[in-house]
Amino acid sequence: MYDLTAMAAWIEFAVRWLHVITAIAWIGSSFYFIALDLGLHRDRNLASGADGEEWQVHGGGFYHIQKYLVAPDQMPGDLVWFKWESYATWLSGFALLMLVYYLGANFYLVDPAVADLAAWQAILISLASLGFGWLAYDWLCKSRFGEDNTRLMVLLFVILVGMAWFYTSVFSGRAALLHLGAFTATIMSANVFLTIIPNQKIVVADLIAGRVPDAKYGKIAKQRSTHNNYLTLPVIFLMLSNHYPLSFASEYNWLIASLVFLMGVTIRHYFNSMHARAGNPHWTWAATAVIFVVIMWLSTAANVTGADREEAQGAGLRFAQAEGYPEVHDIVMGRCSMCHAAEPVWEGLHWAPKGVRLDNAYQITRNARAIYLQSGLSHAMPPANLAMMQEGERAAIVAWYEGATGG
Incomplete structure (x- = not known):
């Protein structure tokens, strides 16, 4: 028994470490390219025909970076695709979800005081919700409603609030916030796997063939990348939330999770504006601080202890x-x-x-x-x-x- 339990704990640790490593790689490359694209100087008539350029310094070296909207005369054979970071992050995260919350459903996923579910029922709800998230999101993006990105993002926020309430109504507080993060991360990874990369491949193929790519592919990829940009910080918060009971062990945990998404928007808006040289919106930090203070207050306004019975039952x-x-x-x-x-x-x-x-x-x-x-x-x-x-x-x-x- 000792060996099996210790081995299971070490396997969980190894998968968690892998998840953190791949997440750092994905988030790092994503943030870098967002900052790079927003900061390109596009007001220069470049002899190379590039759309924009930027000079950077790092680690004692100078880097001259140019972005092309059309394929070069000779397509490089070692073109790097930034996709495996995303795939590996989701796969390792899902493996961790199975190891901790599915195999340990009676300990971490199910709280009889919230919903008296069998382990298999809770696991099915978990899987179905992740699939529902992507299908609903993708359908909205492709619908006429999704043509207005601002309107679409407002509706997506409403859906996330609804999912936060749903998860806290069926799972333990710890599992609820973790699942909201997994729900969002699934949308982000599916954006890369099912939309952004396929669209980029279509554009590259057209450029190599000398055809003018349909602008819709770039527009769609841009929309999904923008969503991923604003969702990244809330996902990090939700993934770390299980270490901080003040975030999940509260009657208002669903509202706390919802406000976290607003903090993600204010913080990303500040950095996006700075990278694009569009001013210095200091108000975003004030807004973030106000939201965080509200979250702090909500975390102690009421205390939900979960199952509070004296007699043991179930497992x-x-x-x-x-x-x-x-x-x-x-x-x-x-x-x-x-x-x-x-x-x-x-x-x-x-x-x-x-x-x-x-x-x-x-x-x-x-x-x-x-x-x-x-x-x-x-x-x-x-x-x-x-x-x-x-x-x-x-x-x-x-x-x-x-x-x-x-x-």
């Missing part, structure tokens, strides 16, 4: 009935609950770290795996062993968990 019943549970219950209540409680008594703490409560039977059995990994197999908790947990107590936790799971 936790197995752990409550396992041999050694009474001893483990006393260990956790004595060593952990002073911090992991609705009202922590440890000085300086005002809420349970990461939203994890261990102050009643339901919460202890629901978080059995985390207790096993953090305080049984490892010495991660209590931090610096401030609660003076003994080795015998850690051994009791291991014996209890492995006895309950057949290890």
Whole structure:
């Protein structure tokens, strides 16, 4: 049991690391090319026939960059396509979603106090929602309504608000915000895979053949790239939100998630304006600060603790009935609950770290795996062993968990 659990934890860590690496690569290249395109000098009559140019300095070297709207006389054989960063980010993210939220659905995805779903039902809702997101978005973009990009983006924001409310109505708070991020990231990656890259290939083929490309392909790709540009920062926030219970463990978590998208718009508008030399819109920082203050207030205006029952039920019943549970219950209540409680008594703490409560039977059995990994197999908790947990107590936790799971 030890080897399998430890291996699963390391696999999850490896996939998470891969996801972070590929996301950095995708976001970095995306932000760079957006800044480059907006900052090109297009008022110069270039002998090369390029549409614009820019000189940059980095790492002790100077770079002269030019953008062409038509194919050069001889198409280079080593043309680089920036697409794999996007694909790898989504694939690794989906793998992580399966490892954490699908395989651990009873712990992380389902909260009976929100919606009493079976694990398979919650997983189907998750998958269906991601597919729905892309299909609905793509249909709107291709419709006549989508011809006005401002109008379209307003409607998309309304849809995101609706999805935020939906997710918080069916999943745990942590899973809800994570899924809203996955919902948005799926749209972004599908934009690259199903629209932007195919359209670019059509344009390149026309240019190589000496044909004038249809302007609609560039217009469509530009629209989708603009959407991706403004959605990137909210997705990062939502993906990190599961580490900050103030963002998801609130009655207004759906509203907090919605406001995050507005912050993404204000921040990106500032940098886009600066890159395009279109002025310095300082008001965007004031707007961002106001939105963030509202989010801070909403996070503490009400506190939703999720399932708040004293008796374990569902999947936790197995752990409550396992041999050694009474001893483990006393260990956790004595060593952990002073911090992991609705009202922590440890000085300086005002809420349970990461939203994890261990102050009643339901919460202890629901978080059995985390207790096993953090305080049984490892010495991660209590931090610096401030609660003076003994080795015998850690051994009791291991014996209890492995006895309950057949290890």
